[in-house]
């Protein structure tokens with residue numbers, strides 16, 4: 001929805017013929033970006049995946065160079081997607097600098113905070129520049145502990161939302177007197193009939209209060225730091241990426257890490273996922289559960305070591 005609005009704002013449907021503008025995201029962006037540009041007809045070939053720095057954040061110099069190259073070739077840049085919490089490692093793209101580029105180049109700035117954006121409740125200092133986004137996606141089913149699914153898009157452009165999604169304005173306007181109320185909810189977003197997804201989130205916020213959510217998010221962040229320390233304390237293990245939020249990517253230096261992962265799943269005590277970082281297979285722990293205990297965190301490294309011992313070289 002955000003990219004549909006971005007395109008509508010830069011290449012309005014009733015003016016443009018072909019509407020394939022260019023979208024920029026980092027090489028670490030989520031696969032939902034290629035999916036979105038494909039579904040919108042922007043085309044995967046018009047999604048530029050910008051190189052990342054050693055901490056796996058979008059490189060702003062590479063972003064600027066890509067925009068300049070596209071303009072020089074006569075193409076129309078429309079949007080930058082910054083990620084605040086990449087799916088693999090939790091890297092947070094440099095928002096203030098990216099927002100400067102977006103402002104200078106007159107591009108829509110979407111922030112993909114699906115995994116990490118809600119940490120701004122507990123650690124706002126990690127997200128300077130977030131207030132400059134045109135749109136922000138958040139998944140309450142990830143880091144607000146809701147049952148799937150409870151995705152959310154915040155944006156500051158109701159006019160563009162209506163221009164993008166409303167094909168009934170005249171019909172609705174005809175029976176509403178206040179112009180501010182002349183649009184229905186389905187005029188401002190993609191879906192028509194929909195479930196009341198917000199109810200569960202609203203109820204749990206009312207019941208537990210924001211303070212409980214902040215505390216739980218802080219515990220998840222602390223769990224990740226505790227695991228990172230435990231990994232660093234073992235010479236046979238190494239971290240493969242800085243720990244910014246709650247994803248911890250690491251590997252055994254000498255054993256087959258894919259085999260370790262399978263072995264751990266069979267052992268049944270700790271379930272890790274995996275990622276590929278710099279071409280290396282990483283074991284990945286990601287803390288987004290308010291019930292994870294210190295014992296759970298402390299069990300991880302011994303389980304990795306025990307599984308590694310059961311795996312041949």
Ligand SMILES: Cc1ncc(COP(=O)(O)O)c(C=O)c1O
Pocket residue numbers: 030032083085086087112113114115116139149151
């Ligand atoms: C950074 C990021 N963006 C987008 C998504 C997609 O979220 P959903 O599966 O809720 O559509 C994810 C899911 O892992 C994610 O981590």
